[in-house]
Amino acid sequence: MLILECPYCGVKAEETELSPGYEAHLKRFGPGSSDEEFEAYMFARKNPKGVHFERWRHVYGCGKWFLAARDTNTLEVFGTYPAQSSEPPADLQDKIKAKRPDWKGYK
């Protein structure tokens, strides 16, 4: 069972209080983009066995979207942060690096 801390209301919410939203930090491609860019955005989502950044919504709480860093292979949660972030906060990245030395880094 996953427990994620909502970065807005500080509640440690259990999975049934949350709604998953898949890959975070997506760059959206629309009209005018190339076929490759559009396909990659629509379908070729990141699917790492290890460190992953995701969107979650505190749906039965404050209702807001936030982002989380999680290991898909162990279910360990590294941390959560507000949705208004264009990339994971530096201290969270450092924390993940320390725990997963062979992590290739965000991107």
Add this chain to the structure above:
Amino acid sequence: MKRYSVFAIAKEALNYHMGWEKAWASPAPKKEYDAIIVGAGGHGLATAYYLGKNHGITNVAIIEKGWLGGGNTGRNTTIIRSNYLQDSSAAIYEKARSLYETMSQDLNYNVMFSPRGLLMLAQTHHEIRGYQRTAHANALQGVATEWISPAKVKELVPIINIDGPRYPVLGALYQARGGTARHDAVAWGYARACSAMGMDIIQQCEVKGVKTEGGVVKGVETSKGYIGCKKLGIVVAGHSGQLADMAGFRLPVEAVALQALVSEPIKPCMDVVVMANTVHGYMSQSDKGEMVIGGGTDGFNNFTQRGSFHHIEETLRALIETFPIISRLKMLRQWGGIVDMTGDRSPIISKTPVGNCFINCGWGTGGFKAIPGSGWAMAELVAKGEPGPLAEDFNMWRFKEGQFIDESVAAGVAH
């Protein structure tokens, strides 16, 4: 390979059953093969089998990181049906279903195929329209299915409660020749037949890298050393993204957990398979008497073969209304498998950006039923280098082209 038969049983009985030979050999890998198949699940083994049987290619290794059939092939709820909507799906799933009919004879291995009949319940008006449409499509495709009334559902499934109130049964899509088979036996039967053709099944051997030269595959790095190959078939379900990464391309596939559970054994009470897609619940009774129940997928990427408990709870909560008889059953075991989901919920059987490297994946929550048809189509692709009629629509470039084979209509589930 000694044939299994009633006479063999009698003969071995005189020997106190000490004379049975091993079903397959476990050789050390050779330096090079004409073809390597990564993944000894049902799809990988069936691919190897039809490479030998249909195309005469037997210098083949099947490489498996764990034990054969230990992935999703040994974790599913064994439902077999071919009542899909799109023509490309109907073709490959019906090919598979028809191969199941004679698989035990073909492999000389009892896979316990049981075409006991399968119902997909309509529990909303949206589903009534959807399944009636599918029944019409199936009629045009030559797949025998029919739309049946609630009264007929009750006749086929006496333990069902059709009145609801929350999930009433409004009718069903019925496939009389759908059913189940013994999942392990399917893997074991193919493995035995592959081994008998001289193929090498190499277990406990993880592929860790794919070697290419000038964009063409040369071999694989494994935990048992480097093994060369002229052709490579990747058939690893939940780990397809990892293998594609090793070969240097990206796949439109995500890995999520899907769960199932079985009850304590009870007396025979249901001799058909019932699927209730609205509530993500599926149920059949095993030959041992256990009620076999499948649930829905989790909503997040996961490689742990462990799902979230609340999905089990949701499935059972709904099924108890439809099958009041199960409300006091004890559940014995519960498990998860990592399924490979594509955007249109249809599989990929395709060439890849790497030369002589082919991929078969994306069967998601519903590939057990497809094993023989998928192996048939994949073997043709690997042998000829080009897809045949069964596989061609399932290429990995269909997403870019927008040519989906959309089977996600039924609430995004397809067992």
